[in-house]
Amino acid sequence: MADTVSWRPKAGEIPTDPGVYRWRDGNGRVLYVGKAKNLRARLSNYFAPLPTLHERTRRMVLTARSVEWTTVGSDIEALQLEYTWIKEFDPPFNVKFRDDKSYPYMAITLGDEAPRVMVTRNRKIRGAKYFGPYPKIWAVHDTIDLMIKVFPIRTCSDSSYKRAMQTGKPCFPGQIGKCGGPCSQRVTIAEHRAMVEEFVRFMGSYDRRIITQLRQRMGASADAMQYEQAARFRDQVEALEAVLEKSAVVLKDSVDLDLFGIAEDELAAAVQLFSVRGGRIRGVRGWVVDKELDISTGDLVEQIVQGVYADGELAPQTAGALTSPSMEEPPREVVVPELPEDADALQQWLSDRRGGRGTKLSTAQRGDRAGLARTASQNAQQALMLYKTKRSADYTTRAAALADIQEALGMSEAPLRMECYDISHLQGTNVVASMVVFEDGLPRKDQYRRYSIAETRDDTDSMHQVLTRRLARLDEDAELPDQPDHNADGVVAVEKPTKRFAYRPQLLIVDGGQPQVAAAKRAMDEAGVTDIALVGIAKRLEELWLPDDDFPVILPRNSEALFLIQRIRDEAHRFAITHQRGRRKRDVRTQLSEIPGLGPSRVSALLKHFGSVARLRGATAEEIGVVPGIGPATAAAVVRKLQTVPTSTPTGESPAEPTSATGPTSAGDADASASAESTDDRTGGPVRVPEVTSDGPMLPS
Numbered sequence: 165m166a167d168t169v170s171w172r173p174k175a176g177e178i179p180t181d182p183g184v185y186r187w188r189d190g191n192g193r194v195l196y197v198g199k200a201k202n203l204r205a206r207l208s209n210y211f212a213p214l215p216t217l218h219e220r221t222r223r224m225v226l227t228a229r230s231v232e233w234t235t236v237g238s239d240i241e242a243l244q245l246e247y248t249w250i251k252e253f254d255p256p257f258n259v260k261f262r263d264d265k266s267y268p269y270m271a272i273t274l275g276d277e278a279p280r281v282m283v284t285r286n287r288k289i290r291g292a293k294y295f296g297p298y299p300k301i302w303a304v305h306d307t308i309d310l311m312i313k314v315f316p317i318r319t320c321s322d323s324s325y326k327r328a329m330q331t332g333k334p335c336f337p338g339q340i341g342k343c344g345g346p347c348s349q350r351v352t353i354a355e356h357r358a359m360v361e362e363f364v365r366f367m368g369s370y371d372r373r374i375i376t377q378l379r380q381r382m383g384a385s386a387d388a389m390q391y392e393q394a395a396r397f398r399d400q401v402e403a404l405e406a407v408l409e410k411s412a413v414v415l416k417d418s419v420d421l422d423l424f425g426i427a428e429d430e431l432a433a434a435v436q437l438f439s440v441r442g443g444r445i446r447g448v449r450g451w452v453v454d455k456e457l458d459i460s461t462g463d464l465v466e467q468i469v470q471g472v473y474a475d476g477e478l479a480p481q482t483a484g485a486l487t488s489p490s491m492e493e494p495p496r497e498v499v500v501p502e503l504p505e506d507a508d509a510l511q512q513w514l515s516d517r518r519g520g521r522g523t524k525l526s527t528a529q530r531g532d533r534a535g536l537a538r539t540a541s542q543n544a545q546q547a548l549m550l551y552k553t554k555r556s557a558d559y560t561t562r563a564a565a566l567a568d569i570q571e572a573l574g575m576s577e578a579p580l581r582m583e584c585y586d587i588s589h590l591q592g593t594n595v596v597a598s599m600v601v602f603e604d605g606l607p608r609k610d611q612y613r614r615y616s617i618a619e620t621r622d623d624t625d626s627m628h629q630v631l632t633r634r635l636a637r638l639d640e641d642a643e644l645p646d647q648p649d650h651n652a653d654g655v656v657a658v659e660k661p662t663k664r665f666a667y668r669p670q671l672l673i674v675d676g677g678q679p680q681v682a683a684a685k686r687a688m689d690e691a692g693v694t695d696i697a698l699v700g701i702a703k704r705l706e707e708l709w710l711p712d713d714d715f716p717v718i719l720p721r722n723s724e725a726l727f728l729i730q731r732i733r734d735e736a737h738r739f740a741i742t743h744q745r746g747r748r749k750r751d752v753r754t755q756l757s758e759i760p761g762l763g764p765s766r767v768s769a770l771l772k773h774f775g776s777v778a779r780l781r782g783a784t785a786e787e788i789g790v791v792p793g794i795g796p797a798t799a800a801a802v803v804r805k806l807q808t809v810p811t812s813t814p815t816g817e818s819p820a821e822p823t824s825a826t827g828p829t830s831a832g833d834a835d836a837s838a839s840a841e842s843t844d845d846r847t848g849g850p851v852r853v854p855e856v857t858s859d860g861p862m863l864p865s
Contacts, residue, residue: 169225172211178204183235184245186253187228194253195228199242201506203233219707219718224257239509240516247470259433259453259467268304270295272317272364278325278345278353279360280318281308295367313403314378315363316344317356366404368441375404419443421497423528424468425540427548430706431455431727434548435468436540441495450543452551462504469498469510469525473517494523499537503527552731561724562605568725569671572717573710575697579671580604583634584732585684586675587617587626588740595620597630598740601669602732614743624683627674631687638668638693669696675733677702677709677716685711701733759801766793770802781806 183203187195200206210231214222236242250258271284275291283304287294312319320328320335320343328335328347338348346353366374382397425436433453453468473494494514504510507525514523528537566578582602589595597615601608615633620626672688674680681700688698699717700709706726707716719726756767773791774780780788780802788799 167213167215168211169214169228171229173207173231175204175208178207178233179235180204181235182237182239182242183233184242184249185231185233186249187224187255187257188230188232189227190229194249194255195224196255196257197246197249197253199239199246201239201242203235207231207233219716220257223718239506240513243466243470243506243509243513247474251474259455259459259464270304270308270367272360274360274364276322278318278347278356280320280322280325280345281312281363282319283308293364310403310406311363311367312342312344314374314400315359315366317360317363318345318347319343320345320347375401378404419497420495421499421533422472422495423499423533423536423540424465424501425537425542425544426461426464426468426501427541427544428453428455428461428464429548429730430703431730432548432551433464434544434551436543436547437472438536438540439495440536450547452547461502465500465502466504466506466510469500469514473514494518496522497524497526499526499528499533501527501537501541552727562728565724565728566605568719568723569729572708572719572725573671573697573699575670577670579669579697581667581669582671582673582732583669584673584675584736585627585630585634586733586736586740587623587630588737588743589626595626596740596743597626598736598743599630599634600732600736600739602728605728607735612739614739623676624679627676627680628683628687631672631674631684632690635687635691635693638691671697671699673729673732673736674698674700675703675736676700677707681709681711699729701729703733706730756802756805759798759805761795761798762802766791769793 180202182199182201184197184199185203185207186197189195198206210217210221210225214225217225234245236245268283268285269287271282271286271289271292271294273280273282273289273292275289308319318325320337324335324337325345325347328338328349332349334349335343335345335347337343338345338350344351344356344359346356351359362374378397378401382394382401385391385394385397419440420442421440423438423440425438427434432455435451435453437449439449453464455464459467494517498514503525511523511525514525515521517523528534566580569575570578580603584600584602585597587595587597595617597617599613599615601611613634615630617626617629620629672684674684677700681698684698684700688694688696698711701707702709702716707718708729709716719729756762756770762770769791770780770788774783783803785796785799785803788794788802789796791799794802
C-alpha cells in the first residue's frame, strides 16, 4: 500500500483561512463535507500516511478522487455552509439522523382568520404555533380537552368553519359544546382571537397567574351568590391544574432549556432531547444517528445541534428514514453532554438562530440539571439497546447478515453456529473466560460456558488455554442435538438439553486483534482443526482480523453483518464480566463466613455498609467496627482475613444457566456496571424504559 494518495494537492495551494471542504469520488459524488478553522492544517491530516489513518477515514480517502474547498469569513459562516451542503448532497460518510418514530404535536393555526387547535404530525403548517412533541397522541387530546374548558377556541375543521360562517348555522362541534370559535355563533372573531392569545400564552409559559385570577373570580361569584358561574370557574381551575400536573416539574419556573442525552458506540448513537419550558418537561424526542467515520463526542454534539436547530425544512430521506426534525428556535440554554471544540462559534450560531437574543451552550455539572442529564442519558442508553436488539430480531435481516459474514470472511458456508470467547479479570486476578453461542443469528444461552483460569501470563495465554480446552472436546459426544425449533416469536426452543459440545461451529470469534487471533490459531493448529473459520474483532476500530493477515477486513459501517458480530462480542463480554463479578462476590462471602462470629446476616451488613468489595478490603478495623454487630475483635479478624486471601482460583468449567444471563451491555472493564435490565435477546422483545407521562418521562424521585 502506498504511503498516501497520489493526487493530493500541494500544501501551498490550500489556504489557511476558515472554510468548508468537500471530498468527491470519481463520479463527482460528494463523499464527505467538513469544516475547519484552518483548511490547510485540517486537510493535511487526511493526507497523512495511510497506515496511520483510522480505517474508515482511510477508506474514504482511497475512494475519493478529489477534494475542493470554499473559504468563508468566520467560523459561524463555516458552520452554516457545512450544514447547507450536508443537506444538499447527503454525503455517505457524514452522520445520518434516523427518527425512531413520528411524534404528535399540538398546533394552533395562528395564520387563519379564526385560529384552530389541532393534533398533527405535520411541522410545515404556515403560520402555526407548535407545542410538544408529545410521547402519545392521546396525551395531546387530553391536554386539548382540558384547555378548551378554560379557553374555548375553535376545534372544528376548516370545511365545517367555512360552511357555518356562510350559512349562519353553528358547526356540529359547536352545537355539542366542543367548539368555541366564531362558527359557534357565540363569540366574534376579535373575541375569539383574544382567547387564542391567552391559550398560547398559557401553553408557552404555564403562568399560574391565570389560575390565581380564576380563583379570585370564583370567590367573587360565590360572594355574589352566583354559584353556577362560580362552579364554572372552579372547573376551569381544576382543568388548568390538571394540565400543570401532567408536566413534571424538574427545574425552577424561570428555566427554559433543551437538554441532550447521547449514548453511542462505534457504529451508532442514540439521542434523547428533553425540552424544558417554565421548569417543566414539555416534550421528549428521540432518534438514532448512524456514524460512518470515527468522530469525537464533541463533533457529534455539534452536528446533532446543527441538525435540530437549522431551518424548518426536513433534510432528504436517507435509507428510508427522515432526519431529525428542526425546532422553531433555540431556547435560552442548550445543555449537551460535551462541548465541541469550537463551542463559542456554535453558541454564536445558536444566538443568531434565536434572533440575536442570546443562547447559552453548556454542560450539566451538578444539581437538578445534572440529574436530568443522567435521566436523558439513561433514556438514550436504553434506546440504543432497543435499536440494536430490533435490528437483530428480524429473520430476513439475520439471514442477510450471515450471508455477508460468509462473503467477507471467504467461508464456504454461512456460519449458522458461531462461538465467541472473551477474557475478563481484575488487575490480573480472578481471571475468567466466557463462551457464548449464536445459532442462526440468535443466542443459545443454554449452551453458554464459563471458564476459570488459575495461572496465566496474559490475555493471549488465557485465550490459548480456553481454546485448547474447548477444542479438546470438539467431537465429544458427537451425537447431534435436536434441531432448534423457532416458534412464532423467533424464540429458539429445544425440547431436551443438548450434550456438551456436540455441534461443531462454523466460526470462532475472539475478542481482540492480531495477538488474540494468533493465540487462538495456535490452539487450533495444536488440535489439528482446519475446518472451522477464525476471526477476531478489535474494539477500538471494530475491524475484523483473520489469521496471518497483515490488514483487517473492514465491513461497511452500517452493515447488519458488523452489527451481528458486534452484538455477539458484547454478549461474550457481558457474560464474562458477570461471571467474574460473581466469583469475587462469592469469594469474599466465603472468606468472611470463616471468621468466628460472622454469620450470613453480618456478612450482608458489612457488604451493604461499604457498598463494594474493594471498599471493604481497603477499610481499617476502626471503620469496620462502626457497623452494627461488629465488635473490635471481629473487625480486626476481618482485616487480617481480607489482607491474606490468595488471588488465584482453581480451574474449572461450568455450563451457564439460561436464567443467569441478562441483556447485553456495552463493553467495559471488570468494574463496569452490570446490565441494568434483562431483555429477551432472542425475540428482540422490548427493553423496559422509564414510564412516561403525557408530556415526558417520569423522573426518579
